[in-house]
Amino acid sequence: MLRSHARVAWRNLLKNKTFSVINIIGLSTGMAVALLIGLWIHDELTFSKNHAHYDRIVQVMQHQTFNGVVGTQPSNPYLLGQEIRDKYGSDFKYVVMSSWTGKHILTHNNDAVSETGNFFEPDFPEMITLKMLKGTRGGLKDPASILLSASAAKALFGDTDPTDKLIKIDNRLDVKVTGVYEDLPYNSAFRTLAFIAPWELYVNSQPWIRAMDNPWRSNFTQTYAQLADNADLEKVSAKIKDVKLHKVRAEDAAFKPEVFLHPMSKWHLYAEWDNGKNVGGGIQFVWLFAIIGFFVLLLACINFMNLSTARSEKRAKEVGIRKAIGSVRGQLITQFFSESLLVTVISFVLALLLVQLALPMFNSVADKKVSIPLSNPLFWLIGLAVTLFTGLIAGSYPALYLSSFEPIKVLKGTFRAGRYAAIPRKALVVTQFTVSVILIIGTVVVFRQIQYAQSRPTAYSREGLLAIPMKTAEMKDHFELIRNELLATGAVKDMAYSSSGTTELNAINNGYTWKGMLPGTQGNFGSINVTHDYGKTINWQIIAGRDFSRAFATDSTAMILNEAAVKFMGLKDPLGEIVKVDSKPFHVIGVVKDMVIESPYNPVFRTIFTIDYDNANLINAKINPDKNTAAALAQIEAVFKKYNPGVPFVYNFVDKDYAEKFDGERRIAKLSSFFAVLAIFISCLGLFGMASFMAEQRVKEIGVRKVLGASVFNLWRLMTKDFVLLVAIALLLAIPVAYYFMNNWLQHYKYRTEISWWIIALTSIGALSITLLTVSYQSIKAAMMNPVKSLRSE
Numbered sequence: 107m108l109r110s111h112a113r114v115a116w117r118n119l120l121k122n123k124t125f126s127v128i129n130i131i132g133l134s135t136g137m138a139v140a141l142l143i144g145l146w147i148h149d150e151l152t153f154s155k156n157h158a159h160y161d162r163i164v165q166v167m168q169h170q171t172f173n174g175v176v177g178t179q180p181s182n183p184y185l186l187g188q189e190i191r192d193k194y195g196s197d198f199k200y201v202v203m204s205s206w207t208g209k210h211i212l213t214h215n216n217d218a219v220s221e222t223g224n225f226f227e228p229d230f231p232e233m234i235t236l237k238m239l240k241g242t243r244g245g246l247k248d249p250a251s252i253l254l255s256a257s258a259a260k261a262l263f264g265d266t267d268p269t270d271k272l273i274k275i276d277n278r279l280d281v282k283v284t285g286v287y288e289d290l291p292y293n294s295a296f297r298t299l300a301f302i303a304p305w306e307l308y309v310n311s312q313p314w315i316r317a318m319d320n321p322w323r324s325n326f327t328q329t330y331a332q333l334a335d336n337a338d339l340e341k342v343s344a345k346i347k348d349v350k351l352h353k354v355r356a357e358d359a360a361f362k363p364e365v366f367l368h369p370m371s372k373w374h375l376y377a378e379w380d381n382g383k384n385v386g387g388g389i390q391f392v393w394l395f396a397i398i399g400f401f402v403l404l405l406a407c408i409n410f411m412n413l414s415t416a417r418s419e420k421r422a423k424e425v426g427i428r429k430a431i432g433s434v435r436g437q438l439i440t441q442f443f444s445e446s447l448l449v450t451v452i453s454f455v456l457a458l459l460l461v462q463l464a465l466p467m468f469n470s471v472a473d474k475k476v477s478i479p480l481s482n483p484l485f486w487l488i489g490l491a492v493t494l495f496t497g498l499i500a501g502s503y504p505a506l507y508l509s510s511f512e513p514i515k516v517l518k519g520t521f522r523a524g525r526y527a528a529i530p531r532k533a534l535v536v537t538q539f540t541v542s543v544i545l546i547i548g549t550v551v552v553f554r555q556i557q558y559a560q561s562r563p564t565a566y567s568r569e570g571l572l573a574i575p576m577k578t579a580e581m582k583d584h585f586e587l588i589r590n591e592l593l594a595t596g597a598v599k600d601m602a603y604s605s606s607g608t609t610e611l612n613a614i615n616n617g618y619t620w621k622g623m624l625p626g627t628q629g630n631f632g633s634i635n636v637t638h639d640y641g642k643t644i645n646w647q648i649i650a651g652r653d654f655s656r657a658f659a660t661d662s663t664a665m666i667l668n669e670a671a672v673k674f675m676g677l678k679d680p681l682g683e684i685v686k687v688d689s690k691p692f693h694v695i696g697v698v699k700d701m702v703i704e705s706p707y708n709p710v711f712r713t714i715f716t717i718d719y720d721n722a723n724l725i726n727a728k729i730n731p732d733k734n735t736a737a738a739l740a741q742i743e744a745v746f747k748k749y750n751p752g753v754p755f756v757y758n759f760v761d762k763d764y765a766e767k768f769d770g771e772r773r774i775a776k777l778s779s780f781f782a783v784l785a786i787f788i789s790c791l792g793l794f795g796m797a798s799f800m801a802e803q804r805v806k807e808i809g810v811r812k813v814l815g816a817s818v819f820n821l822w823r824l825m826t827k828d829f830v831l832l833v834a835i836a837l838l839l840a841i842p843v844a845y846y847f848m849n850n851w852l853q854h855y856k857y858r859t860e861i862s863w864w865i866i867a868l869t870s871i872g873a874l875s876i877t878l879l880t881v882s883y884q885s886i887k888a889a890m891m892n893p894v895k896s897l898r899s900e
Contacts, residue, residue: 126449128795129410132788133453136406137496138460139784142468143399144488145461145476146777150392153374154295158235159332162199164339164367166190166329168350169382171362172616172630176382181325182350184315186365187227189349190331197334197342200229204328205308207298211577211753212262213274219261220756223301225308226330231287233332234296240269241285249306252281258300259286275303277578277753279311292475295373322354323617331367343367360628361616391774398781401541405785407499408534409792410446443498450497454489471776473769532832535796538789539836540843543873545782547844548851550865552775555852556768558859559706565699566608567645568761570599570729572742573607575756581725584749591748592727597741599728600643605635607724608644609763611703611711617688618714620675631671632703632711635718641666641698643726651681651696654717658695661717666696671712685714692716706767707855726760790880793829797884818890825885826878833877837870 154160166187167180187203195201205225212219231243231253245253252273259268268283275281281303290297309315318324333339343366350363378387461478469475479485576582589601606612611632618629638661640646641653649669654661665685672680683694700710729738743755808821816824845861852858 125413125795128791129413129449130453130456132406132409132791133450133496134456134460135784135788136403137450137453137457137492138464139402139781140399140492141457141461141478141489142464143395143781145478146468146472146474147392147396147399149293149474149476150375150388153293154370156291156294157370159233160370162333162335163233163370164331164333165370165373166201166331166346167366167368168325169362169364169366171382172628173626178379178382179325180328182327182329182365183322183325183353184309184327185321185353186327186350187329189353190329190346193349194342194346197337197345198331199334200233200332202227202230202233202330203305204230204330205305206328209575209577209756210301211274211276211756212258212301213277213752214262214271216752217262218752218754219258220754221258221261221300222298223258223303224299225303225305227305230302230330231285233330237288239286239288240267241283243285245284246302246304248282248284249304249310250281251284251304253285253287253302254283255287255289255300257289259283277580277750279303279307281307295370320355320358322350323358333367339367339369358616394774395777395781398545398778402781402785402788403496404499405538405541405788405792407496408538409788409795410449411502412531412534412792413795447494447497450493453496454493471780472773531796532828535789535792535829535832536836536839538792539833539873539877540840542782542785542789543837543840543869544844544847545778545785546869546872547840547865548848549775549778549782550869551848551852551859551861552771552778554862554865555855555859556771556775559855559857560768562702562706562857564702564706564764565647566701567728568608568764570731570735571608571644571760572725572727572729573609573758573760573763574725574727574746576603576723576725577756578750578753580750580753581746585725588745588749591745592742595741595745596730597733597738597745599730600639601725601727602637602640602643603722603725604637604640605633605718605722605724606703607763608701608703608726608760609767611713614711615687618685620677620683620685622676624676631674632713634713634715635721636715637719637722638717640715640726643728645728646701647699649697649699651694653696660693661695663690663692664695664717665692666698666715667694668698668710668713668715669700670710671714672697674712706764707857709856727757786876790876793877793880794884797825797829797881818886822882822885826881829877829881830874833873837873841866841870 157163165180166182167178168182169176169178171177184203187201190198191201203226207222207224209220210223212221226246228244228246231238231246236243236253239256241253245251252275254262254268262268262273263271268286271283273281273283287302290299315321333342346365346367349365351359354363372384374387375389375392376384376387378385458478465477576585581588585603592598592601611634613633614630615633616628616630618631620629623629636654638654638656641648651666654664654666658664667675667680675685677683677694680694680697684691685694686692698715701713702710703713704711727742729735729742739757742757746755747753811821811824845866848861852861
């Protein structure tokens with residue numbers, strides 16, 4: 107029986123080649139989209155699961171209240187880890203302090219590489235279950251040691267065994283290689299770690315850490331932990347809540363520090379906080395793409411349903427004869443389901459090929475390294491389940507509809523599908539275009555939001571601005587020599603250094619007081635230390651007062667405020683005002699326009715700039731606009747290497763760093779547009795098939811109308827008006843739904859665009875134009891046919 111069903115299904119497939127090709131292309135495209143999205147979602151949901159203790163690893167974070175608003179941060183005082191170990195050690199297997207991951211120079215003899223790494227306490231490799239290729243996880247117990255990733259070891263030592271070799275970190279810290287570990291997977295929270303060095307080495311190399319007068323005030327480290335096997339996360343989190351509050355001074359207790367545990371399972375997808383509450387994050391995009399994948403696959407299934415039921419009259423006699431010779435309805439349903447399953451199996455195989463071809467581009471756009479797990483039995487099991495599910499969904503309506511025909515009416519020739527038989531097909535077409543239009547409007551709004559934020563004035567010049575990390579003592583010691591020599595060559599227009607780049611705010615400090623400060627106000631400000639030529643280098647915009655100047659010796663105790671700081675302080679005339687920082691007085695000499703340093707989607711944070719040549723670690727250099735960029739970079743590199751030999755010249759273009767702030771939204775927009783285009787393509791395939799069938803079904807009517815004098819334009823209008831009406835209904839349904847969801851999405855951004863009328867208008871015009879183009883080919887072809895051919899048998 108099954109063999110017979112398969113044979114008949116194959117014959118029908120070959121008999122109706124046009125409709126079979128349309129169905130297979132549509133279904134394979136829909137299944138390919140669903141498969142790509144499935145791989146993306148799997149990668150998102152399994153982020154960091156490569157670590158054996160994934161379900162027990164946590165990050166210690168804290169809430170603090172500033173002027174009634176709760177802020178959430180991962181940074182902590184450096185003494186927090188030991189305090190947790192001392193008071194709550196039984197609840198944790200490991201507690202690990204950490205610095206921040208960043209670029210460092212690794213040097214061995216005359217070879218040097220720039221690698222990303224971090225400083226951790228010795229239990230970190232065991233906690234994240236590093237896969238050691240050489241040495242052991244205990245390699246960090248020696249405070250003068252280092253663990254290298256396989257790629258970093260290869261870059262620095264080639265094929266030579268690096269174990270026990272001596273290297274320098276940033277040309278000043280001598281360490282010995284005690285182990286090599288396998289590169290961490292791309293979907294790990296610690297994927298960028300090319301080396302791991304001891305925490306004790308970091309603390310010992312920074313004398314200011316142990317010299318701090320109030321170490322519980324400064325939040326500059328990270329804390330990770332692994333819960334004990336019998337510990338409950340919620341209970342332990344509640345238990346350690348006040349661990350910092352009990353140690354801070356009275357003035358800092360006003361910020362109500364509240365320590366809590368954030369599990370590794372939520373680091374990636376639940377990383378956004380608003381007023382102390384977790385508001386999700388990447389999980390919204392997981393749901394978004396899951397819904398898109400489902401609907402794109404549904405669109406392909408709708409094509410199959412529509413084309414199968416549209417050809418009902420051609421299959422009516424077959425059904426009548428089968429029923430007349432004894433076939434029961436269940437057998438006919440099985441036959442039609444076998445046809446849909448054959449199409450879906452072929453489509454699935456084609457979908458696998460399409461996904462394999464699309465993966466390089468997809469991975470590039472999505473910033474992923476996913477692949478089809480062909481060797482995983484679970485993948486094939488899920489693939490089989492999806493294929494069966496798709497086949498059943500696509501074949502359900504045709505199977506139930508076609509098997510319901512009455513054999514007497516069919517064989518007597520009195521069967522007609524009826525005027526209402528087309529209503530379900532029309533409803534399905536409306537559904538297709540409703541989904542497609544929602545996707546298009548959503549994609550346009552996302553791109554519009556990105557463009558809106560990108561066009562936001564930043565109040566400084568990014569063009570030709572370099573950010574050069576100051577990683578070695580030689581760079582700092584010779585800064586003035588380097589600056590003067592580069593100015594003499596004409597390679598740079600100006601140069602200065604600072605404690606934060608122009609695209610990040612590294613420090614937010616409190617302890618600021620000023621005249622007229624309202625009771626209960628907590629003075630926390632962004633703090634950036636700069637040198638005298640900083641303003642000229644980045645070309646910031648002074649709107650009141652003056653810039654820092656070497657001509658004024660008193661500028662060592664001067665500060666410049668941004669507009670947000672002036673507004674927060676309530677200063678009508680800020681120039682000359684005294685602002686105290688931990689009781690040390692500073693005088694305000696200028697006000698600069700708000701610079702977009704952090705998120706371009708949020709308001710600018712209040713920030714204070716002061717002169718400090720000792721606590722700055724980033725060189726800002728402005729390339730001379732009259733110089734060729736490549737030539738200028740070569741000159742800059744030569745001067746830097748003159749005073750810092752054997753160390754790679756590492757730099758970033760600030761405009762590139764700023765552009766990276768849009769990467770997340772840009773990836774979502776590109777993926778959404780890709781899926782929206784495929785959704786439209788699938789919908790148009792269905793329209794093309796329906797138009798072909800209508801032209802075939804109405805060929806005699808068209809012939810009669812032509813004989814009676816109908817023009818090609820009249821016939822084209824007759825055949826396209828129904829499709830245009832369906833798309834118009836889809837637009838009426840889609841526009842309010844798209845507006846509702848996208849308007850809600852925009853509320854996540856404080857600096858946001860609006861959904862303009864032209865977005866709706868262009869989408870509507872585009873959808874109608876695509877519809878007309880799709881159906882016009884078949885309509886005009888039918889209208890231009892010689893009526894003699896269609897009427898000669900009448």
